[in-house]
Amino acid sequence: MKVTILTVVYNGAATIRHCIDSVLGQDYPDIEYIVVDGHSKDGTQEIVQSYGDRIARFVSEPDAGIYDAMNKGIQLATGDVIGILNADDFYAYPSVISDVAAAFAAGDFDASYGDLEYIDANDATVVRRKWVSGAYKVGAFLNGWMPPHPTFFVKKEVYHTHGQFRLDLGSAADYELMLRFVHREKIRLAYIPKVLVKMRAGGVSNSNLKNRIAANRNDRLAWKMNNMEPRFYTLWLKPLRKIIQFI
Template sequence: MFNVKISLVTITYNAAATIQRCITSVVNQSYTNVEYIVIDGNSGDGTQQIIHQYKSHIHFFKSEPDLGIYDAMNKGISFCTGDVIGMLNADDYLDNEHVLSEIASSFMQHDTDLLYADLDYVNPKGKVLRKWRSGHYQHHKFNWGWMPPHPTFYVKRKLFEQFGLYNFNYGTAADYELMLRFMYLHQAKVFYLNKVIVKMASGGVSNQNFKNRVRAWKNDFRAMKDNRIKRPIIGICLKPLRKIAQFV
């Protein structure tokens, strides 16, 4: 793949406190063959005004009510024309100005359909709280509760066309289910970029309270079962335990 075009999608909803940091991390990239798409859920807190300040760097912008984050992601994907597609949420930002260059080089140099990398969880001041170091991919790892960080997940556009988009039926596990579907079920070719490429805001909908956590476990279990994980009970038990290493 020569001079790969990267489509990067940012979804937003009332993210005035963080969206500028997210956008500037894209604007400042050294790699230039980038298509930047922003999908907003009809924010009313000033998010749209901040986005408008960077309109010359944004190739497509749409703001309207949606059915949630995965609906917004699917909308963004539908407007992508790049060879490779990645997601960057409004609360998150790229680690440095060479991230997209590293990603493009990886796709050009390696025979891969997708890649993932590492990320740091940070607080609002940028202090690192957790370090998610994924390690090299082995197919059987998904059976033992392993998963890559979704914000580092970059995929050839053709995979979405072949295997489908994010499935709302899995709730907060829709991103996990999609990675299972692409990597485990359909065995797409995988490359691990052994670098931190994203700073991710700590927290998340699935972790806000015990009720949400139980719902997330159920969604994870269905995602595992539907994508033919051999031991979903073991996987669902080990998946949260793997997070312990992120604090070490």
């Protein structure tokens, strides 16, 4: 099984090398690595190009934002399974992709996911939050559940069948896609009970109250777009679940 890893980046020179090294350091033998850059001006392009043909595809051009870049990468992917690792993130250990491949091989699954740690932006050894996903239960999205998107590996055929990222939902685009795939279309999920990805703290949607309110509005719109109704507490439980991650 070929696994495509996609990294999208814009002006990520400070962290992109750590991200790339964590992909190229994986022990799984059949990885296609694609980097889509939004025409960075800070030296990111030169860093990526320094890896030569160890990166299968490198595209650098203006885009309409992070999810537009992800869609471009999905279109370029030739792997059976696609994983998306942002430029600020890195894989937690060298056999992450081997574990992902084993999870798919263990059953008739459409996607897999695992756990994630938020680390200090300046010190990768300091864990700020731990997102323990737990095994999926039907209807879990109604209780505010979602898997960490950087740990979410999906068969390419699922994107072909059920679509890619919407560009009109801001930072809720990954939530809408997973809501659509998992809750509406009922794809089959495999849970890997390990920390697969480490993410630097400081996400846009949670950076202040104004952004959190905007994210909540877009989360609600994600349900409406899919012709589904959340429960009255669904979209309040979603951010409240994050409090537990600090414990």
